[in-house]
Amino acid sequence: xxxxxxxxxxxxxxxxxxxxxxxxxxxxxxxxxxxxxxxxxxxxxxxxxxxxxxxxxxxxxxxxxxxxxxxxxxxxxxxxxxxxxxxxxxxxxxxxxxxxxxxxxxxxxxxxxxxxxxxxxxxxxxxxxxxxxxxxxxxxxxxxxxxxxxxxxxxxxxxxxxxxxxxxxxxxxxxxxxxxxxxxxxxxxxxxxxxxxxxxxxxxxxxxxxxxxxxxxxxxxxxxxxxxxxxxxxxxxxxxxxxxxxxxx
Amino acid sequence: xxxxxxxxxxxxxxxxxxxxxxxxxxxxxxxxxxxxxxxxxxxxxxxxxxxxxxxxxxxxxxxxxxxxxxxxxxxxxxxxxxxxxxxxxxxxxxxxxxxxxxxxxxxxxxxxxxxxxxxxxxxxxxxxxxxx
Amino acid sequence: xxxxxxxxxxxxxxxxxxxxxxxxxxxxxxxxxxxxxxxxxxxxxxxxxxxxxxxxxxxxxxxxxxxxxxxxxxxxxxxxxxxxxxxxxxxxxxxxxxxxxxxxxxxxxxxxxxxxx
Numbered sequence: 198x199x200x201x202x203x204x205x206x207x208x209x210x211x212x213x214x215x216x217x218x219x220x221x222x223x224x225x226x227x228x229x230x231x232x233x234x235x236x237x238x239x240x241x242x243x244x245x246x247x248x249x250x251x252x253x254x255x256x257x258x259x260x261x262x263x264x265x266x267x268x269x270x271x272x273x274x275x276x277x278x279x280x281x282x283x284x285x286x287x288x289x290x291x292x293x294x295x296x297x298x299x300x301x302x303x304x305x306x307x308x309x310x311x312x313x314x315x316x317x318x319x320x321x322x323x324x325x326x327x328x329x330x331x332x333x334x335x336x337x338x339x340x341x342x343x344x345x346x347x348x349x350x351x352x353x354x355x356x357x358x359x360x361x362x363x364x365x366x367x368x369x370x371x372x373x374x375x376x377x378x379x380x381x382x383x384x385x386x387x388x389x390x391x392x393x394x395x396x397x398x399x400x401x402x403x404x405x406x407x408x409x410x411x412x413x414x415x416x417x418x419x420x421x422x423x424x425x426x427x428x429x430x431x432x433x434x435x436x437x438x439x440x441x442x443x444x445x446x
Numbered sequence: 447x448x449x450x451x452x453x454x455x456x457x458x459x460x461x462x463x464x465x466x467x468x469x470x471x472x473x474x475x476x477x478x479x480x481x482x483x484x485x486x487x488x489x490x491x492x493x494x495x496x497x498x499x500x501x502x503x504x505x506x507x508x509x510x511x512x513x514x515x516x517x518x519x520x521x522x523x524x525x526x527x528x529x530x531x532x533x534x535x536x537x538x539x540x541x542x543x544x545x546x547x548x549x550x551x552x553x554x555x556x557x558x559x560x561x562x563x564x565x566x567x568x569x570x571x572x573x574x575x576x577x578x
Numbered sequence: 579x580x581x582x583x584x585x586x587x588x589x590x591x592x593x594x595x596x597x598x599x600x601x602x603x604x605x606x607x608x609x610x611x612x613x614x615x616x617x618x619x620x621x622x623x624x625x626x627x628x629x630x631x632x633x634x635x636x637x638x639x640x641x642x643x644x645x646x647x648x649x650x651x652x653x654x655x656x657x658x659x660x661x662x663x664x665x666x667x668x669x670x671x672x673x674x675x676x677x678x679x680x681x682x683x684x685x686x687x688x689x690x691x692x693x694x695x
Binding site for chain 2 (some may be wrong): 594595596598599600601602603604605606607608609610611613614615618619620621622623624625626628629630633642645646649650652653654655656657659660663665683686687690691693694
Binding site (some may be wrong): 211214337363425 | 450451452453454455457460461463464466467470474534536537538539540541543546548
């Protein structure tokens with residue numbers, strides 16, 4: 198039986214208890230055409246080096262756990278295939294712009310704080326009781342926010358965003374896209390509560406429309422659009438605030 | 447999470463190795479030529495206010511090889527600016543709907559590019575028809 | 579979170595960018611290449627008499643003012659952000675310097691246009 202093809206998977210390794218700085222380790226992994234990069238990492242952990250540490254869960258691009266840098270590009274390791282990196286091999290790094298906890302695992306706390314800050318839930322405009330029945334929306338109303346609701350919090354957009362890397366206070370693509378998702382929902386009346394986040398220097402104004410976030414998003418959320426639409430809203434709010442302070446939101 | 451010794455990677459040279467980032471930097475640097483061109487015009491205005499001799503000196507300067515070369519490069523960068531400006535324009539607009547259907551980004555970009563080409567031609571035509 | 583003052587500069591940046599995108603290339607071509615070299619358009623298109631008359635005329639003044647000031651605000655705002663992108667620590671001093679250049683250029687334009695009565 199012919200020996201299977203192998204591919205070189207070069208992983209960043211970092212053990213906070215023993216390493217001062219990250220190092221790299223390359224593994225030769227046998228692979229078949231259907232194998233994802235995640236499966237390659239799982240092979241390493243199961244057969245070659247049990248200490249390799251990485252996050253994963255659903256294996257089907259809906260949970261957002263397995264985000265990594267593959268040859269310098271943010272991607273979901275479960276949704277990219279080893280065959281596409283053969284024969285050159287693939288360099289696997291943890292998502293850029295986040296502190297490395299260990300190996301390919303990053304510290305997401307900053308994102309989680311920012312996510313809470315945008316109040317990512319419907320603040321009902323006209324609350325309905327159970328007896329009144331469900332909120333109703335036309336297809337056009339749902340179309341206004343649907344794509345922004347597809348976010349799986351995988352953080353590829355944060356790894357893509359150089360402004361987040363340069364200015365860590367920046368609220369960032371996913372959090373701002375989710376902020377817009379709720380503002381754009383016809384059931385929601387919480388726009389004024391979220392305005393403060395939008396208007397801040399670290400809000401929409403931290404974005405310079407690099408646009409790479411929307412390019413790498415595996416779900417078509419288009420955070421660049423969500424953020425930049427709100428520059429107009431923020432500008433309107435700014436002039437309203439100065440010219441008509443009695444109308445402040 | 448405990449205060450584990452996490453490792454923070456530096457941002458130095460972040461734009462060098464990714465073609466998407468390199469294109470972004472070129473786009474942003476086009477602003478240098480916009481600013482410089484505005485300063486060229488401002489200088490011309492200043493010379494105009496100083497009288498014929500000063501202004502004619504500025505005009506002669508514009509005809510030198512260095513000045514023409516600068517403007518050719520500025521033209522290239524500002525044309526790139528124009529192209530990228532319309533390419534990102536859809537991202538700055540709310541969803542545009544015509545007859546209930548969303549107008550897609552490609553249409554918006556094309557409309558912008560067509561508007562720009564028309565504006566450029568109108569400008570040239572105006573200058574052409576009023577030429578001495 | 580403190581409200582950012584970006585909207586003012588962003589609006590000017592956007593207006594300048596749109597102007598530059600719509601007529602910038604042709605303006606540069608005409609004033610910087612065609613007219614100085616006398617290609618397609620005679621070199622005298624920008625003669626002293628014609629430009630003086632243009633700058634004395636109300637429409638001409640408005641055009642010159644809009645073009646110079648909007649391009650200045652666009653250029654300097656984006657250049658300021660470029661510095662930040664290159665890793666330069668941009669504090670309020672640099673911000674004031676860059677936007678100050680645009681403001682100074684605007685003031686100069688107004689002053690000069692007023693002088694060319």
